[in-house]
Amino acid sequence: xxxxxxxxxxxxxxxxxxxxxxxxxxxxxxxxxxxxxxxxxxxxxxxxxxxxxxxxxxxxxxxxxxxxxxxxxxxxxxxxxxxxxx
Numbered sequence: 749x750x751x752x753x754x755x756x757x758x759x760x761x762x763x764x765x766x767x768x769x770x771x772x773x774x775x776x777x778x779x780x781x782x783x784x785x786x787x788x789x790x791x792x793x794x795x796x797x798x799x800x801x802x803x804x805x806x807x808x809x810x811x812x813x814x815x816x817x818x819x820x821x822x823x824x825x826x827x828x829x830x831x832x833x834x
């Protein structure tokens with residue numbers, strides 16, 4: 749249920765199995781980083797992750813490895829930010 753990208757990759761690599769990954773999602777399982785409390789790296793990591801999302805780098809990797817039409821990362825974009833981070 750939570751490993752949708754891996755399931756999509758597997759089904760596309762094994763078309764003879766006639767499997768399909770549905771669009772139904774039980775929950776969003778984002779990744780995280782563990783840092784020491786008050787780490788000076790926190791802001792840098794947050795900004796760079798947003799840059800990767802907004803620049804579509806992650807979307808390009810997703811399309812390359814999982815194929816077109818997979819919009820996994822749109823759910824991760826903050827809805828209250830009007831502009832891309834600089």
